[in-house]
Amino acid sequence: MPALSPREILDRLVAFPSVSRDSNLPLVDWVEGYLADHGIASVRVPSPCGTKAHLYAQVGPAVDGGVILSGHSDVVPVDGQEWDTDPWTVIEKDGRLYGRGCCDMKGFDALAIAALVEGAGRPLNRPLQLALSYDEEVGCMAVADLVRAMVDVLPKAAAVIVGEPSMMKVVTGHKGGVGIRCHAHGFEVHSSRLPYGVSAIMESARLIQWANDRNAENMARTPAPLAAEFDPPWTTLHVGMIEGGTAHNITARDCRFVMEMRVVPGENPETWRDAALAEGARISAAMQAIHPGTGIDMDPMFRVPPLTPEAGGAAERLARRLTGDNGTHVVSYGTEGGQFQVIGGYSTVVCGPGDIAQAHQANEFLDVAQFEAGWQFMQGILDDLAA
Numbered sequence: 001m002p003a004l005s006p007r008e009i010l011d012r013l014v015a016f017p018s019v020s021r022d023s024n025l026p027l028v029d030w031v032e033g034y035l036a037d038h039g040i041a042s043v044r045v046p047s048p049c050g051t052k053a054h055l056y057a058q059v060g061p062a063v064d065g066g067v068i069l070s071g072h073s074d075v076v077p078v079d080g081q082e083w084d085t086d087p088w089t090v091i092e093k094d095g096r097l098y099g100r101g102c103c104d105m106k107g108f109d110a111l112a113i114a115a116l117v118e119g120a121g122r123p124l125n126r127p128l129q130l131a132l133s134y135d136e137e138v139g140c141m142a143v144a145d146l147v148r149a150m151v152d153v154l155p156k157a158a159a160v161i162v163g164e165p166s167m168m169k170v171v172t173g174h175k176g177g178v179g180i181r182c183h184a185h186g187f188e189v190h191s192s193r194l195p196y197g198v199s200a201i202m203e204s205a206r207l208i209q210w211a212n213d214r215n216a217e218n219m220a221r222t223p224a225p226l227a228a229e230f231d232p233p234w235t236t237l238h239v240g241m242i243e244g245g246t247a248h249n250i251t252a253r254d255c256r257f258v259m260e261m262r263v264v265p266g267e268n269p270e271t272w273r274d275a276a277l278a279e280g281a282r283i284s285a286a287m288q289a290i291h292p293g294t295g296i297d298m299d300p301m302f303r304v305p306p307l308t309p310e311a312g313g314a315a316e317r318l319a320r321r322l323t324g325d326n327g328t329h330v331v332s333y334g335t336e337g338g339q340f341q342v343i344g345g346y347s348t349v350v351c352g353p354g355d356i357a358q359a360h361q362a363n364e365f366l367d368v369a370q371f372e373a374g375w376q377f378m379q380g381i382l383d384d385l386a387a
């Protein structure tokens with residue numbers, strides 16, 4: 001099979017409706033087969049349930065100092081979105097490539113796969129590695145297994161490029177994230193007998209007020225240098241959904257909400273998660289003193305480390321040299337980059353084609369010019385690895 005162009009690979013990838021809730025194995029099968037057709041062995045890291053897999057591969061000599069191209073294979077759903085074209089077919093119109101995932105981030109995936117195949121035919125002095133993950137769009141948690149597998153097996157790369165859409169700017173930092181699903185269990189009595197009941201809503205409000213107090217505290221503090229580039233330059237705690245109760249005159253038996261935290265580099269998401277759990281336990285103990293069996297169940301949903309800017313790190317130097325971008329960029333969205341940094345100890349930046357504003361939208365698109373700039377970037381990486 002002749003090598004496909006990046007655009008032809010993009011057509012293939014977008015045709016797999018690899019929504020996070022579904023299996024990504026058909027897409028992985030195709031990538032694995034395509035790479036194998038070009039003499040490139042790849043390795044799967046299966047999900048615990050077996051319905052999904054990460055994939056990694058390497059071309060070039062098995063020595064340290066290479067580059068990892070990191071992309072995710074999953075996309076967000078199209079349910080309820082008004083698309084003008086079939087989201088699972090790439091349509092080129094007015095200099096744009098429309099389709100689910102074109103921007104976030106099958107455009108970068110296609111470039112990375114094409115670069116790997118081209119790299120296999122070139123005399124590289126250091127390797128090019130591909131890291132293709134699942135479940136990025138549902139909290140970036142799964143990639144930890146992929147990072148561990150690559151660190152264990154492959155020679156250590158000098159730089160990781162996470163190709164999330166950044167308009168090919170070099171993004172050196174983002175906040176981390178924590179999500180905690182909370183379910184307060186109260187005890188129902190007529191509200192006229194308030195002290196004998198436990199209102200799940202009123203008790204939840206204590207935990208939410210704790211979050212408000214932390215925000216006020218964080219805001220009042222002078223930001224640490226690593227946090228100062230962000231807006232706002234402090235860790236935020238937020239409850240965006242809440243439901244509970246049955247009637248205005250019954251102490252609520254149930255209240256459910258989700259607490260989300262956006263943690264600045266330099267602070268530890270686990271510390272914040274543990275602080276919330278400790279406060280929940282304190283409130284639960286007080287609830288149980290009134291009536292046994294009550295309390296707040298707190299179920300951590302995700303925990304994503306921040307991407308911490310590395311002053312003059314290898315990934316930053318490489319990406320700046322190839323893109324010519326010397327600006328300072330931190331972003332508000334999360335990526336898998338923090339795990340590469342924290343778990344793998346890799347120097348990591350985010351740099352990829354397209355605008356995050358188009359991600360997750362109906363009529364998601366990638367500018368052809370961005371796709372071409374991304375391909376130039378890949379050529380630069382190959383030239384660098386061959387030098």
Ligand SMILES: [Zn+2]
Nearest residue numbers: 104105136164
């Ligand atoms: Zn993405």
